[in-house]
Structure formats: structure tokens, C-alpha cells
Amino acid sequence: MDRVSLFNQSHEDMEAVTEIADGSPMAAIVFNLGYLPGGSKEVTTRADATLKAVTSALHLLGAGGVLTICAYAHEEGRREIDALRKLFATLDHAFDVYEVTVTNHTQAPVLFIVRKKR
Numbered sequence: 509m510d511r512v513s514l515f516n517q518s519h520e521d522m523e524a525v526t527e528i529a530d531g532s533p534m535a536a537i538v539f540n541l542g543y544l545p546g547g548s549k550e551v552t553t554r555a556d557a558t559l560k561a562v563t564s565a566l567h568l569l570g571a572g573g574v575l576t577i578c579a580y581a582h583e584e585g586r587r588e589i590d591a592l593r594k595l596f597a598t599l600d601h602a603f604d605v606y607e608v609t610v611t612n613h614t615q616a617p618v619l620f621i622v623r624k625k626r
């Protein structure tokens with residue numbers, strides 16, 4: 509546990525992690541969006557907050573770092589996927605963005621993998 513810090517905060521406040529990182533760039537950032545399987549579907553990540561969180565994460569990521577995002581195809585999740593695709597379309601060549609999904613299944617989750625090259 510001495511290697512772990514827990515923040516009871518929305519992911520849209522991602523910048524808070526800089527407090528413990530002394531401004532060091534992040535090597536890896538992982539998002540698993542959506543709601544808890546078997547839990548309340550009302551408690552789900554939302555496009556506006558996710559967009560803020562991922563925008564912050566792109567700044568926190570260091571050169572050579574990797575960001576992964578698993579997004580799900582429920583109603584709000586589709587909004588998140590659309591918003592993320594639009595955000596990633598604006599990135600310059602400092603980033604490689606991969607999108608992995610099951611193309612013959614309309615409800616399949618989407619995995620985004622972002623590598624910051626420099």
C-alpha cells in the first residue's frame with residue numbers, strides 16, 4: 509500500500525495526481541469507463557467529464573507513455589466514444605492512436621490505445 513495513493517474524486521479532476529507525482533510525467537494511464545457490472549447503471553462515467561479527464565491525461569502523459577481507455581456501447585458510452593474520437597482526431601503526430609473493437613458486434617466495447625511519441 510505504500511506504493512498506492514487513492515483519490516476519492518471524479519476522474520475529471522485528474523490533474524490532482526500531479527500532487528503526488530511532483531510534476532513527473534506519467535508512463536501509463538488506464539481508464540475503464542462505464543458503470544459497475546451488476547451495479548447501478550445510473551452511476552456511469554459521462555462524456556463531458558470523460559473528455560476533461562482524458563484531455564488532462566494527455567497532458568500528464570510523458571514521452572513514450574501509453575494511455576488506454578476501455579469504453580462501452582451503452583447510451584452514454586456511445587456519447588463518450590463519439591467525443592473521444594473527435595478529441596483524438598485533433599491530435600498531432602506526437603501521438604499514435606489505435607482503436608480496437610469487434611467489428612461484427614454492434615455492442616462491443618471499444619479499446620483506445622494512445623501512445624505519446626514525444
Ligand SMILES: C[S@@+](CC[C@H](N)C(=O)[O-])C[C@H]1O[C@@H](n2cnc3c(N)ncnc32)[C@H](O)[C@@H]1O
Nearest residue numbers: 518539540541542543544545547551552553554
Ligand atoms: C467499468 S467499471 C470499472 C471498475 C474498475 N475501475 C475496474 O477497472 O475494474 C466503471 C466504474 O466507474 C464507476 N463510476 C462511474 N461513474 C462514476 C461516478 N460519476 N462517480 C464515481 N464512480 C463512478 C462505476 O461505479 C464503476 O465502478
